[in-house]
Amino acid sequence: MTLSLFLEQLLNGVQLGVMLFLMASGLTLVFGIMNFINLAHGSLYMAGAFAAAVAQQATGSFVLAIVAGVVAAALLGIVLERAILQRFYTRSHLDQVLATFAIILILNETTRMIFGPSPLRMSLPHALSGSVPILPGVPYPTYRLVVLLAGLVVAGLLYLVIMRTRMGMWVRAGASDRTTASSMGVNVPVVFSGLFGMGAALAGLAGILAAPILSVQVGMGEPVLILALVVTVLGGVGSIRGAFFAALLVGVVDTFGRVLLTPALGSMAIFVTMAIILAFRPRGMFATHG
Amino acid sequence: MADGASRPIRAALWPALVLIALLALAPALSIWLDDPFTVKIATRIVIFAIGAVALDLTLGYAGLVSLCQAAFFGVGGYVVGILAWHQANSEAVLAGWMGSSELALTLPLAFLVAGLFAAAVGAVSLRTGGPYFIMITLAFNQMLYYGAVALQKYGGDDGLQIINPLTLFGYDISNRYKFFYLALTMLLATVLLIDRLARSRFGVVLRAAAVNETRAIAVGVAPWPYRLVAFAITGALAGLAGALLAASQQFISPADMAWDRSGDFVVMTALGGVATVWGPIIGAAAFIFTELSLSSYMQHWQLPFGLIILAIVLLLRGGLAQLVDLARGAKKGGEAVHD
Structure with missing residues (x-):
């Protein structure tokens, strides 16, 4: 493998990693606080991509498409949470799996x-459709670079919100001990609805950013959901920092696996890596719960 | 509908035997209706019922939600398919053995190989508990799915066609009535095995650990080996069911191992009512019936299908088995005892 190919694939891997982080951050916080396993998180990713593709076709604007996609995903997330999912917080994990599995069927079929x-196509604005040299003589698609940077910026903002603001403090308090947090005056249900909406918006954003690279089609959310679950488990449930490092690891391993091996064998690489890590750290790399 | 573990061991065996006896009438019905399709559906119900009853050992009795059942199902199917492929192509599998299309040999092998895969997956995923277990088994399902796609030699993404006729003790088994009774015998064996296990000390330990793991450990029982054995048996029986599916349709493909098929198995087992041997049989029959009737009326059948599942989860916490409990005036639902 030449240096330029290595560099290119490394960037691809990091880019996949930041996208997975956008998916996994909502998943891991929702799970950390409410002990709720949401298999339908991938549907929000799909909803964002579809809404953006439709908005782009209607308006021709890429920026408006992003706004429409994020808003649609957030709204869908909040509606789902208020109407159905919140009834399942006190139910068993089996019921949560059944309910969110049913929601996947419903949303996929409705779409x-x-x-x-x-599949729908999303086209890039002219300014982003070219490529830029990352080394002399090594071009890299501009859009992928922008996605990578945008993902890093959003990840940084999320980290600041969670670690430096009052609302972030409530979220962390809820994640580490929900009962104590609510007895200390944190309105956990309200914080949680807001958090769920934010997680949905981030999942939608990930779907929108992926849309011009992949195609926008029914069922696009589930493979990403499964990778995001791997990220969640490896990072330690409820840990934003863990999710970030695990997402980068998963993104890079998955990308290099597919390049170095056949695509199908390469797709197995990340799960083998997961098995090896879990054999030594069953609670993930950055566990917040005992 | 969780709470299989706290359901008393009054879950009787006889309803399961009645269901199997009713299923045994399917070929007669098929001949009477002059509709060969009937026995094909019945075969499919029986095969998926084997996988669902087996899953109940892990899901209902041990209280562990596994999303890896379809993967083991597929492993069993590929064992039958690959061995038949080697015989058809006269190519050695290993050490000069040319494969086989003899089900008396390949069915037990499918059971064994799927059981070994399940033991390996279980050894890693059972180190964690509850929700982690769900996510990790889902990930392993996806891994084995890609593993099947990677089998380029055996069709890869397109799946593997079985071209040579399969035999049982040398007799041709391609007659669909004969094959149906073979599958039904396997379902009967599965039901008797799971019922026996559930009533044994083994089953009591599984339930005790599901209700309160700390107490189980405090009285001196380490749940891990019991759970591992239960998970391996569940996987092995799934492999047997998958082997029967591959044999019945002369075809197996990665699509049979997709993660949503694992979700289907959980739906069958849980909606029928966990921790009973008959609930999953009802669940499998209801699932396949609903799927078939909805899909013949409309293109977008998964929408009402999803709504039905959601409604049952919201309203009937004990699955369809709860209807029986309600009819008996039993205590409402299988309400959770453990927290």
């Missing part, structure tokens, strides 16, 4: 009914 079976 297929509205948009038909063929």
